[in-house]
Amino acid sequence: MGSRVVMVGGDAAGMTAASDLVKEVGPDHEIVVIERGHHTSYSACGLPYWVAGDVKSCDDLIARTPAEHRENGIDLRLGVTATGLDADRRVLVTTEGDVAYDYLLIATGAEPVRPDVPGAHAEGIAPITTISQGEELLRQLERKPEKVVVAGSGFIGVEMAEVCVRLGLDTTVVSGSQYPLDQLEPALGQRIADEMASQQIGLRLGTRLTGFRTESGRVTGVELDDHTVLDADLVILGLGVQPRSDLAAQAGLTLGPKGAIVVDAHQCADRERRIWAAGDCSAVRDRQTGKLLHVPLGDHANKQGMVAASGIEAQILGGEPAWAFPGVVQTFITRFCDLEIARTGLSRAQADDLGWDTVSVAIDTTTTAGYFPTAEPMTVWMLADRDTRRVRGVQIVGGSTAGLRIDTAATAITAGLRVDDLIMLDLGYAPPFSAVWSPLHVAARALYKLL
Numbered sequence: 001m002g003s004r005v006v007m008v009g010g011d012a013a014g015m016t017a018a019s020d021l022v023k024e025v026g027p028d029h030e031i032v033v034i035e036r037g038h039h040t041s042y043s044a045c046g047l048p049y050w051v052a053g054d055v056k057s058c059d060d061l062i063a064r065t066p067a068e069h070r071e072n073g074i075d076l077r078l079g080v081t082a083t084g085l086d087a088d089r090r091v092l093v094t095t096e097g098d099v100a101y102d103y104l105l106i107a108t109g110a111e112p113v114r115p116d117v118p119g120a121h122a123e124g125i126a127p128i129t130t131i132s133q134g135e136e137l138l139r140q141l142e143r144k145p146e147k148v149v150v151a152g153s154g155f156i157g158v159e160m161a162e163v164c165v166r167l168g169l170d171t172t173v174v175s176g177s178q179y180p181l182d183q184l185e186p187a188l189g190q191r192i193a194d195e196m197a198s199q200q201i202g203l204r205l206g207t208r209l210t211g212f213r214t215e216s217g218r219v220t221g222v223e224l225d226d227h228t229v230l231d232a233d234l235v236i237l238g239l240g241v242q243p244r245s246d247l248a249a250q251a252g253l254t255l256g257p258k259g260a261i262v263v264d265a266h267q268c269a270d271r272e273r274r275i276w277a278a279g280d281c282s283a284v285r286d287r288q289t290g291k292l293l294h295v296p297l298g299d300h301a302n303k304q305g306m307v308a309a310s311g312i313e314a315q316i317l318g319g320e321p322a323w324a325f326p327g328v329v330q331t332f333i334t335r336f337c338d339l340e341i342a343r344t345g346l347s348r349a350q351a352d353d354l355g356w357d358t359v360s361v362a363i364d365t366t367t368t369a370g371y372f373p374t375a376e377p378m379t380v381w382m383l384a385d386r387d388t389r390r391v392r393g394v395q396i397v398g399g400s401t402a403g404l405r406i407d408t409a410a411t412a413i414t415a416g417l418r419v420d421d422l423i424m425l426d427l428g429y430a431p432p433f434s435a436v437w438s439p440l441h442v443a444a445r446a447l448y449k450l451l
Helices: 012-024 044-052 066-071 131-141 155-166 186-198 246-250 298-317 348-353 403-414 419-423 439-448
Strands: 004-008 030-035 075-078 082-086 091-094 097-100 103-106 110-112 148-151 171-175 202-205 209-215 218-224 229-231 234-237 241-243 268-270 275-277 332-336 339-345 358-366 377-385 391-398
Touching: 004 012, 012 030, 012 066, 012 103, 012 298, 044 131, 044 155, 066 075, 082 246, 103 298, 131 234, 148 155, 155 171, 155 186, 155 234, 155 332, 186 202, 186 332, 186 339, 186 377, 186 391, 218 234, 275 298, 332 403, 339 403, 348 358, 348 391, 358 439, 377 439, 391 403, 391 439, 403 439, 419 439
Parallel strands: 004 030, 004 103, 030 075, 103 275, 148 171, 148 234, 171 202
Antiparallel strands: 082 091, 091 097, 110 241, 209 218, 218 229, 268 275, 332 339, 339 391, 358 377, 377 391
């Protein structure tokens, strides 16, 4: 038998790497996946839409079942937790015994942030990052809660607030931020707040929770730092996630933002000890600033799994890795009810923190030609360097079809395009899809006049 490659984690990064490796180096080499849960290769980002009823079954979120992975030659061990790592001996300690390896990929993902306050583990306080947690939240919803609190107004919080609207639940969002999705510019964030209020969502912004009131082990209320209490028989946690990097810490690997594992362009965390890391447990580098970030997204995880597999394959077979991960430009997209929300690149605050001399503009336009019956309002905010004229950031809030225009903006930033280049970019035009000057064209022209 050849080498044994062990993956810790059976979701996006881990199973992408395992699937690639079993094709490229198997059956001469052993591919083992250790997964503490009982599901593999599923879309965690789709969980809110399953809870809302858009996705009819959790099975629809699963790209490939454990049985399919095993049929492909992967030694998949479910319900097994990795509890320790002796990196010098290349031994993984698990609840089912020690597992020796020749190459190790840590793909342990991230876990929901749970506030360190009294009562935080009471029944009825529900995170939503795994299928099991989604199943538990559905059980809680079967109890017909009268008052729901969503803790947090980031992407998870906003998406779960939409779920509550669609389920007809009396809901309040609590957040320490001054407006939802505080990665956005204030005016765009305020538009989201206004839309949430119009959907009868209560907003307690600029307010932090300090504790939970409980009765017989079940949550009954949320205590806030202004000394008020919100009644709640269900609390949905949307406070973000943090890397699950305990194994890396035990091995003395370098940790970066929020404890994310620092890796090179081939996802290698320690070449001498043959350790790679990929997915939500690992750090990424911003392509514009060079700074390390923690950006937990499924598309990054899949790419990083592919990159890690190519690096391990090169170590086993010789040669150079086929892939490298170039970093990110921080592209995000989501929605709240009928409002699409997207951003890419830097915010004004991020640029200011770097000391960059930038200029920004916000324009109001429509998603199609203004006279077209399906036209909906949208706002585009754009940021550029004063000297180089390079586009540095774009944010979009608007109606149907507004959000995906962010992909053009992300491409422009990745390619280092100037505002002038964006104005002359050959984009698709027909009245059902865009005005003659697309929304990005309009924003770029307005910004050009300020440079």
